[in-house]
Amino acid sequence: MKPSTAHPSAHIEHWDVVIAGAGPGGLACARALTEQHPGRRVLLLEAGRTYDRHPCPVDKGFACTGCAGICNVVSGFGGSMHYGDGAKLSLLPSGRRLIDHFGATTAQNLCSTAYAWLTEPLATAPELLGQNLTDRAIDAFDANALAIREYPVAVLGESDLGRVIKDFHNRLATAVTVRHTTELAAAEPNGTGLLLTVRSGRTLQRLSADHLVLATGRRGVTSTTALLHSLGVTTDLPDISLGVRFEMAAPLLAPIGEEHPDLKITQTDGARKVKTFCFCGGPNGGRL
Numbered sequence: 703m704k705p706s707t708a709h710p711s712a713h714i715e716h717w718d719v720v721i722a723g724a725g726p727g728g729l730a731c732a733r734a735l736t737e738q739h740p741g742r743r744v745l746l747l748e749a750g751r752t753y754d755r756h757p758c759p760v761d762k763g764f765a766c767t768g769c770a771g772i773c774n775v776v777s778g779f780g781g782s783m784h785y786g787d788g789a790k791l792s793l794l795p796s797g798r799r800l801i802d803h804f805g806a807t808t809a810q811n812l813c814s815t816a817y818a819w820l821t822e823p824l825a826t827a828p829e830l831l832g833q834n835l836t837d838r839a840i841d842a843f844d845a846n847a848l849a850i851r852e853y854p855v856a857v858l859g860e861s862d863l864g865r866v867i868k869d870f871h872n873r874l875a876t877a878v879t880v881r882h883t884t885e886l887a888a889a890e891p892n893g894t895g896l897l898l899t900v901r902s903g904r905t906l907q908r909l910s911a912d913h914l915v916l917a918t919g920r921r922g923v924t925s926t927t928a929l930l931h932s933l934g935v936t937t938d939l940p941d942i943s944l945g946v947r948f949e950m951a952a953p954l955l956a957p958i959g960e961e962h963p964d965l966k967i968t969q970t971d972g973a974r975k976v977k978t979f980c981f982c983g984g985p986n987g988g989r990l
């Protein structure tokens with residue numbers, strides 16, 4: 703069956719800014735916009751379901767059912783909202799990419815703002831862990847030419863993370879229109895702005911916008927790149943970061959979690975960094 707399109711003569715909604723993607727990037731962008739430019743008409747589109755509807759049959763031991771084309775693992779606040787290990791928030795830009803792209807000062811400022819926004823809805827400020835590694839642990843890894851990184855991390859459980867996301871949405875409720883299970887399907891230049899095609903189920907709708915923000919995360923990597931190219935925007939190849947996940951039983955990870963909730967171990971070959979290993983070893987470590 704072909705998707706239906708709104709009647710051609712139907713009134714086309716106009717928005718000052720349309721943001722595609724309501725993960726942490728899109729929500730933070732919406733918040734910054736409404737604080738810095740109150741009164742702008744902002745539409746936030748999210749392909750996934752609402753944040754409180756993220757079940758996954760695989761978690762309960764059942765087979766993947768496809769969830770009607772909307773995977774709850776990769777849509778809606780990325781994977782961190784889905785899995786039971788909650789989220790770890792670092793006070794420092796932990797990856798080198800943020801620093802490479804923005805410079806150390808801006809990267810640190812962005813990280814501090816994100817940390818503040820993600821922790822202020824909590825009743826008590828979370829404890830910062832991972833700053834007092836024992837000599838025993840440092841020496842044990844050092845014996846194998848592996849270096850442990852000491853950096854502060856806060857651990858948010860599932861309910862705290864849910865509270866944070868709910869708070870984000872509540873703050874935006876009066877200033878931003880949010881549409882879930884609605885995705886940006888296409889965009890084309892339209893005078894000084896853009897004409898957008900938005901899909902919700904089988905229905906296509908046309909919108910116009912002065913500005914478009916693409917905050918589509920990993921679910922949107924391919925389609926976003928294709929869309930940018932169709933608009934004549936050149937893009938740099940992303941820095942590829944290959945992650946391999948080894949799973950081990952929680953009792954084995956527990957001692958590592960006592961040292962650091964998100965331990966990063968770097969293997970070096972002289973001055974050259976060869977690999978970084980991450981161990982999520984907190985109380986829920988190894989649960990997957």
Ligand SMILES: Cc1cc2nc3c(=O)[nH]c(=O)nc-3n(C[C@H](O)[C@H](O)[C@H](O)COP(=O)(O)OP(=O)(O)OC[C@H]3O[C@@H](n4cnc5c(N)ncnc54)[C@H](O)[C@@H]3O)c2cc1C
Pocket residue numbers: 722723724725726727728747748749750776777778779780781782783785788789790791792884885886887917918919920921922925
């Ligand atoms: C298992 C797992 C655990 C993680 N744990 C942590 C952690 O502990 N700490 C941490 O800091 N990070 C963690 N991360 C990484 C974190 O989830 C991502 O860095 C973060 O979600 C990226 O934010 P984002 O807004 O860029 O993208 P996303 O969170 O991926 O959000 C993008 C959103 O855009 C939507 N979208 C995509 N295409 C469209 C479209 N065309 N139209 C409308 N909407 C669209 C998607 O549905 C999605 O909701 C984890 C990731 C995974 C997978």
